[in-house]
Amino acid sequence: MKKIYPVGLLALFLSFAPQALCQNALPLIQRIQAIMTRPEFAHSSFGIEFYSLDRQQVLFEFNSGKLMVPGSTTKLLTEGTLLQLLGGDYRFHTRVYRTGPIKKNGTLEGDIVLVASGDPNLSGRIQSDDTLAYENMDHSYGGPDSKGLGDPLKVIRDLAQQIANKGIKEVQTESW
Numbered sequence: 001m002k003k004i005y006p007v008g009l010l011a012l013f014l015s016f017a018p019q020a021l022c023q024n025a026l027p028l029i030q031r032i033q034a035i036m037t038r039p040e041f042a043h044s045s046f047g048i049e050f051y052s053l054d055r056q057q058v059l060f061e062f063n064s065g066k067l068m069v070p071g072s073t074t075k076l077l078t079e080g081t082l083l084q085l086l087g088g089d090y091r092f093h094t095r096v097y098r099t100g101p102i103k104k105n106g107t108l109e110g111d112i113v114l115v116a117s118g119d120p121n122l123s124g125r126i127q128s129d130d131t132l133a134y135e136n137m138d139h140s141y142g143g144p145d146s147k148g149l150g151d152p153l154k155v156i157r158d159l160a161q162q163i164a165n166k167g168i169k170e171v172q173t174e175s176w
Helices: 006-021 028-036 074-086 154-165
Strands: 048-052 057-062 095-098 107-109 112-115 170-172
Touching (some): 095 154
Parallel strands (some): 107 170
């Protein structure tokens, strides 16, 4: 029986280390291509650029010069900035005002004014249990494979109920 020395074990380990430590030995371009050619992305367009700040050079690009509408990942910069500036507990609010008096019969003589502040919940993704609905498939909202996201008017119905709770039953506005 041959004796294996610690240096020999180290050399043996190092010879297999790249395969052992790397989950996917495919080159980056092949891994990206495998994602882009998946059936669910058949009608998608991709534009990718990886840029090294250390090396100050492009490491990988695909359609990087093609003009496109920014994708969902662009929102990460905005969301990260907002989280940093406003904090995770910040909530947007849509305020509701009236421009005239409310008669005893519940008729508002004036207008109802909604003042939005960027409230993302007007998207209709709030479910009846007040959780936010989403699908775990990028950009499938309302598509042929969509499972549906509940009542798209729920937020508007909730605003209308809040107005009704203030005693407004009818709105009589001046004709334009």
